[in-house]
Amino acid sequence: MRHEQHLRTFLKILELYPADSPVGKFLPAYFRQNKQMGGADRRSASRLLYTYFRLGRACDALPPEERLFLAEFLCNTDSAFLAHFKPALYEKAGLPLRGKIGWLETQDYGFKLADVFPFHTHLSRGIDREAFLASFFIQPDLFIRIHPGKEKKVKAVLDSAAITYSEEAPGTLRLENGTKLDPLFADSRDFEVQDLSSQQTGAWFKPAAHDYWWDACAASGGKSLLLFNQEPSIKLLVSDIRESVLANLDERFARSGLTKYHKKLLDLTQDPQPVLHDYHFDGILLDAPCSGSGTWGRTPEMLSQFRETGIRGFHGLQESILNNVTKYLKPGKPLVYITCSVFKEENEDMVDFISTTLGLSTESCQVIKGYEKKADTMFVARFVR
Numbered sequence: 574m575r576h577e578q579h580l581r582t583f584l585k586i587l588e589l590y591p592a593d594s595p596v597g598k599f600l601p602a603y604f605r606q607n608k609q610m611g612g613a614d615r616r617s618a619s620r621l622l623y624t625y626f627r628l629g630r631a632c633d634a635l636p637p638e639e640r641l642f643l644a645e646f647l648c649n650t651d652s653a654f655l656a657h658f659k660p661a662l663y664e665k666a667g668l669p670l671r672g673k674i675g676w677l678e679t680q681d682y683g684f685k686l687a688d689v690f691p692f693h694t695h696l697s698r699g700i701d702r703e704a705f706l707a708s709f710f711i712q713p714d715l716f717i718r719i720h721p722g723k724e725k726k727v728k729a730v731l732d733s734a735a736i737t738y739s740e741e742a743p744g745t746l747r748l749e750n751g752t753k754l755d756p757l758f759a760d761s762r763d764f765e766v767q768d769l770s771s772q773q774t775g776a777w778f779k780p781a782a783h784d785y786w787w788d789a790c791a792a793s794g795g796k797s798l799l800l801f802n803q804e805p806s807i808k809l810l811v812s813d814i815r816e817s818v819l820a821n822l823d824e825r826f827a828r829s830g831l832t833k834y835h836k837k838l839l840d841l842t843q844d845p846q847p848v849l850h851d852y853h854f855d856g857i858l859l860d861a862p863c864s865g866s867g868t869w870g871r872t873p874e875m876l877s878q879f880r881e882t883g884i885r886g887f888h889g890l891q892e893s894i895l896n897n898v899t900k901y902l903k904p905g906k907p908l909v910y911i912t913c914s915v916f917k918e919e920n921e922d923m924v925d926f927i928s929t930t931l932g933l934s935t936e937s938c939q940v941i942k943g944y945e946k947k948a949d950t951m952f953v954a955r956f957v958r
């Protein structure tokens with residue numbers, strides 16, 4: 574009875590779901606309008622909707638409930654919901670993920686792993702296609718980066734609340750996705766929520782004392798804070814095209830004691846010369862607007878919503894922004910280019926553009942393979958002018 578009710582709710586929500594909106598925005602609004610839904614019903618609806626989207630474009634001719642059962646099978650080793658509706662699938666649910674995928678491909682559902690992410694022909698070099706595609710059936714973890722010197726304090730709060738975590742690297746904790754941290758740290762926030770791969774991009778920054786850096790697409794300042802924690806004497810210019818994210822940045826910087834910064838609202842597809850005049854920087858961080866395809870394990874609805882033509886669009890946007898920022902770099906100083914994309918057009922092709930057309934020397938570039946670690950997949954490259 575309970576399972577039938579959960580399935581009915583899922584189908585109703587899926588029918589109302591507008592195809593181009595993030596689930597993370599749609600669901601809270603839906604729950605606000607449907608106050609009669611209890612906590613358990615909400616959790617089930619949310620879990621089933623995210624699970625459903627993990628199937629991406631595979632088996633898209635099947636009815637939604639059949640696709641949901643297949644996704645539930647691939648994403649879980651034990652599911653009372655699956656046992657109720659599909660005992661035959663449930664019997665195999667305990668197999669390791671690769672075993673389940675191989676078995677499912679031999680059955681009559683028409684399932685092919687490659688259909689989950691049909692853009693796989695665009696994958697950057699070095700990404701293991703099978704492992705990357707299979708990672709869509711595994712929910713990524715939550716990661717925090719503790720501010721230097723606050724490790725003991727943060728761990729003590731987590732321990733006293735019996736929150737399970739593991740230490741991935743000094744100051745980097747891995748927690749279960751969905752762990753509610755805000756109520757525990759209402760008074761002081763001695764950490765940043767930041768994906769593991771995003772934290773690892775910091776290894777490419779290498780700032781020197783008293784450097785003046787430009788975080789050109791700063792959003793709410795995640796990378797700037799990483800830079801500041803590496804080199805607290807750093808001065809910063811931060812910019813973004815969106816005013817709202819820069820307002821969040823002010824709050825985050827104030828909380829972290831980052832005070833030496835200037836802020837500009839800039840659309841970097843336009844030459845920023847009228848605003849930047851003769852500024853020159855000791856380092857530029859370009860965490861570029863991109864498809865975000867390396868983060869779709871957290872937003873699996875993108876597997877169905879993204880259009881292949883979007884890749885060219887991001888490639889063009891990145892070229893245009895790079896054209897407008899690199900001239901503000903002092904000779905001999907670094908540009909760090911970052912995406913959370915797995916597409917070569919946004920990664921290796923941009924490395925070619927930066928070296929061949931813009932004339933910077935490539936120091937190193939790398940895909941950070943988050944798909945192997947329940948984290949986001951990112952790309953980072955460091956150049957010198």
Ligand SMILES: C[S@@+](CC[C@H](N)C(=O)[O-])C[C@H]1O[C@@H](n2cnc3c(N)ncnc32)[C@H](O)[C@@H]1O
Nearest residue numbers: 790791792795796813814840841842860861862
């Ligand atoms: C990947 S996000 C940056 C994330 C940020 N660095 C962090 O660590 O949290 C890319 C940012 O580029 C900004 N952006 C998009 N188009 C832009 C443009 N034409 N000019 C400047 N910024 C732009 C977006 O508003 C977005 O905040």
